[in-house]
Amino acid sequence: MTLSSEDFVVATTAEEAVDRLAALHQQATAALSRALKRYVKEGIKPDAEQLRQFHYPELRLTYRCQGEAPATVRAYAKVQVPGTYSITVTHPEAFRSYLLEQLQPLMHDFTVCVEVGTSQQNIPYPYVVEHGDELAGSGVTAAELARVFPSTDLSAATDGTADGLYDWEGAEQLPLALFDAARVDFSLRRLVHYTGSDWRHVQPWILLTNYHRYVDQFIRHGLDVLQADSRFMRMVLPGNVVIERGMAEGEMQAIIETVVWHRYQMPAYHLQGASPGDGITLVNIGVGPSNAKNITDHLAVLRPHCWLMIGHCGGLRQSQTIGDYVLAHAYMRRDGILDRVLPPNIPLPALAEVQMALQAAAAQVTGEHGDALKRRLRTGTVLTYDDRNWELRWAQERPLINLSRAVAVDMESGTIAAQGYRLRVPYGTLLCVSDKPLHSEIKLPGAAGAFYERAVTQHLHIGITALDLLRGQLNSLHSRKLRSFDEPPFR
Numbered sequence: 138m139t140l141s142s143e144d145f146v147v148a149t150t151a152e153e154a155v156d157r158l159a160a161l162h163q164q165a166t167a168a169l170s171r172a173l174k175r176y177v178k179e180g181i182k183p184d185a186e187q188l189r190q191f192h193y194p195e196l197r198l199t200y201r202c203q204g205e206a207p208a209t210v211r212a213y214a215k216v217q218v219p220g221t222y223s224i225t226v227t228h229p230e231a232f233r234s235y236l237l238e239q240l241q242p243l244m245h246d247f248t249v250c251v252e253v254g255t256s257q258q259n260i261p262y263p264y265v266v267e268h269g270d271e272l273a274g275s276g277v278t279a280a281e282l283a284r285v286f287p288s289t290d291l292s293a294a295t296d297g298t299a300d301g302l303y304d305w306e307g308a309e310q311l312p313l314a315l316f317d318a319a320r321v322d323f324s325l326r327r328l329v330h331y332t333g334s335d336w337r338h339v340q341p342w343i344l345l346t347n348y349h350r351y352v353d354q355f356i357r358h359g360l361d362v363l364q365a366d367s368r369f370m371r372m373v374l375p376g377n378v379v380i381e382r383g384m385a386e387g388e389m390q391a392i393i394e395t396v397v398w399h400r401y402q403m404p405a406y407h408l409q410g411a412s413p414g415d416g417i418t419l420v421n422i423g424v425g426p427s428n429a430k431n432i433t434d435h436l437a438v439l440r441p442h443c444w445l446m447i448g449h450c451g452g453l454r455q456s457q458t459i460g461d462y463v464l465a466h467a468y469m470r471r472d473g474i475l476d477r478v479l480p481p482n483i484p485l486p487a488l489a490e491v492q493m494a495l496q497a498a499a500a501q502v503t504g505e506h507g508d509a510l511k512r513r514l515r516t517g518t519v520l521t522y523d524d525r526n527w528e529l530r531w532a533q534e535r536p537l538i539n540l541s542r543a544v545a546v547d548m549e550s551g552t553i554a555a556q557g558y559r560l561r562v563p564y565g566t567l568l569c570v571s572d573k574p575l576h577s578e579i580k581l582p583g584a585a586g587a588f589y590e591r592a593v594t595q596h597l598h599i600g601i602t603a604l605d606l607l608r609g610q611l612n613s614l615h616s617r618k619l620r621s622f623d624e625p626p627f628r
Contacts, residue, residue, distance in 0.1 A: 145197060145254030151240035154196065157253040158229035158236070161194035165255075170265045173286060177275040182285050191287055193225040193318040195256035196236075197310075198626065200249045212617040213628035214242040216249070222626060223310045225256045225318035227264075228325070231337055234413050235440055239314075239627040256318075259287030264322045294323040296434075298625060299560055300478045305623045314627035315561065316438050324435035331432060332420060333375030333401030340407055340416030341441045342604040344597075345432070347424050347448040347549055352398075352406060354597045355419045359408050360389055368410045375404040403432050414442075417604055426472035426523050426552040433556035440628060442614060443491065443563040443607055446553045447600040450519065450545040452570035453538070457515065459573065460592050462599075464495055465519040465566035468551035469541040472523045475555050485551075485558045486618050490610055491565035491603075492516075498602035499567070502595055517544030519566060521551030528574050545570065561619045561628065565603070569596045 148154035168190040172183040202219040328336040359372040409416040466487040520543040550566040557564025
């Protein structure tokens, strides 16, 4: 490495760049943590020199086009226009695999200069307080700490780049990634709060559901694969409770019974493999588009490879039977929650790789093919509402639903797909018909119980199998369909 202007250091390899980012971040957070504890204990404020240490590291990449840009079908790790790209980075050690995945092909395919240094962006003090007990009993209030130390600045944590609001024409430096350090740290803390587990446990393959019964089956599946010859090594439950391969089933069950999952709004369950890219996370997001947007806003900063919605829906067609599947190939968004940033007239493309994986998984798990599978698995438009009692407006809603040719209705799928499109995370939806509200087939207690018993296990296994199929298609999965005209180099 050689020094460049403003104390930024040129990195000749991707590994050097990530190593320096990690070292700078560790130094800054350690200094902030020490100063915070000293103030709480002794009342000593950090001086101006110390305050300058509490900054995120920054990664810069300068591209000066040498003739034609290299041709690549890759949807990420490429630069489109000459210029200097930059981004502040948090937890670079935890994001090492992702950073290397972006930098290595960029540095190989393009003539770029990569530099690492200290940014001007403050690290808010709450992001170095891991458990909160560091401040317990001190008598120091959060308001007092915010006057002494850098605090959370919500104006700095935005989705402007993802939403196309960044001024690419007038900017001196262009964004290197969708999310900067402040936005990422904001979401990492929210993930811990909502899911009940450390954000580091979240896996890159994600299942989202709206019923707790899927959780029961996911845990059962986790126990089975941990006791079998599989790639999975452990399962992490809400509260960071860990079940390891090699435990007796009785011991595993005893641990599961201690989990107080209901303390958390959207509890998450993580089935982890030997390597970071092998695992699957299931999140019970509950009901409604607000929850769907909330959790995907935060999961997106981890840059997962894919998220799939597997949940229940109302069937809208006479030919459907309770227990049938709906593979969404389009969405009619009546949820309203994203209309300001992604108007409902913007189409959400079905991703061919995800659609084919879900259909192949359904055939593999059910054992049905051809016409037999078509009778169980219907493709079509899914209507997503924000009003659970939409049926009470059926007379007013019927003409629009009829025009859309919708085959199913729910309260999450359109929001999750829109968030995947907006935040560049591959997405898909496979729903199971649990009732037919327009045809007098409603959820009666006995019928619903029998349906859940039959359908949930198979549906969950279709989702897991689809993710397994997609693991072998990473290069094609990260589609150019999700990239805009002005797009940061990083995925």
